[in-house]
Amino acid sequence: MQALIDVILPVFLVIGFGYAAVWTGLFSDAGVDGLMRFTQTFAIPCLLFSAIATLDLGAVFRPDLLFAFYAGASSGFLAGLLGARFLFGRPWEDAVVVGFCCLFSNSVMLGLPLTERAYGTATLASNFVIVALHAPFCYLVGVTVMEAVQNRGRGVFSTAGRVIRSMARNALMIGIGLGFLANVSGLTLPGAVSDALGFMIAAALPAALFALGGVLCRYRPEGDWRLIGYVCAVSLVLHPAVTYGLGLLLGLGVDPLRAAVVTAAMAPGVNGYIFASLYGRAMRVAASSVLLGTALALITAWAWLQLLP
Numbered sequence: 001m002q003a004l005i006d007v008i009l010p011v012f013l014v015i016g017f018g019y020a021a022v023w024t025g026l027f028s029d030a031g032v033d034g035l036m037r038f039t040q041t042f043a044i045p046c047l048l049f050s051a052i053a054t055l056d057l058g059a060v061f062r063p064d065l066l067f068a069f070y071a072g073a074s075s076g077f078l079a080g081l082l083g084a085r086f087l088f089g090r091p092w093e094d095a096v097v098v099g100f101c102c103l104f105s106n107s108v109m110l111g112l113p114l115t116e117r118a119y120g121t122a123t124l125a126s127n128f129v130i131v132a133l134h135a136p137f138c139y140l141v142g143v144t145v146m147e148a149v150q151n152r153g154r155g156v157f158s159t160a161g162r163v164i165r166s167m168a169r170n171a172l173m174i175g176i177g178l179g180f181l182a183n184v185s186g187l188t189l190p191g192a193v194s195d196a197l198g199f200m201i202a203a204a205l206p207a208a209l210f211a212l213g214g215v216l217c218r219y220r221p222e223g224d225w226r227l228i229g230y231v232c233a234v235s236l237v238l239h240p241a242v243t244y245g246l247g248l249l250l251g252l253g254v255d256p257l258r259a260a261v262v263t264a265a266m267a268p269g270v271n272g273y274i275f276a277s278l279y280g281r282a283m284r285v286a287a288s289s290v291l292l293g294t295a296l297a298l299i300t301a302w303a304w305l306q307l308l309p
Helices: 002-023 029-053 063-087 092-103 107-119 125-150 156-168 171-185 191-216 225-250 254-264 270-279 283-307
Strands: none
Touching (some): 002 029, 002 107, 029 107, 029 125, 029 171, 029 191, 063 092, 063 125, 092 125, 092 225, 092 270, 107 125, 107 191, 107 254, 107 283, 125 171, 125 254, 125 270, 191 270, 191 283, 225 254, 225 283, 254 283, 270 283
């Protein structure tokens, strides 16, 4: 219970402040949109750029860590996709959105601050390794499968072109790519630029959590309760359970296992709703899954923290 109070509750209180500010009218929808755009387009890409640019890639890029996490993520995507199609009878396009929601855990806005508060800043290296590939992997899987479904009969090259264009416009992936370039090239930023980058990074997670609360205030969990519950179960139980089992089997070690399981155990990220909006499919399911999953994560994250070493 102390872990719930000391580690998880402060993160969710910031989300709650954002929710309450919008619900009471003290913060406008336009302000939330602007704050979310700031965090997703500028502040968090700066955070990812800085983290990856300074990583010791040879020391922290472990295939076993990535396999444990992304095998769990892939199992979530397949469970969401096939479950939505064959258990709930949804069209393939809706099923891809459901699969994407089960795939894309909230690794940045929830996973990073929870891991930092639980285990300290020094343990975040493994988180950043996972996050570095998270958006590219998830969007590559989701966009590729959706474009394949929607472009049935149009050919491989047409589908591949649409996938590449969608990936190249993602600000998170631009920040990640530039971080890798800076790391490999040994680029050293001037002091003033580094300090300015530090200011942006300091604002990233608190602003993102507050904005997430404001965004969640708009969501109304209406209908599709069984499917929404299914998405939450896959995201909060199946994904981290597979990752935990593989992590133990592969002997990841304490810090990498913590990073992988905590990240896997996070609720569906707002990117699930963004992905649904991009294609105009299953938007209510995606929105409600983010809302309910985030609320349930307050309990399930505490349970996973108790289970981890």
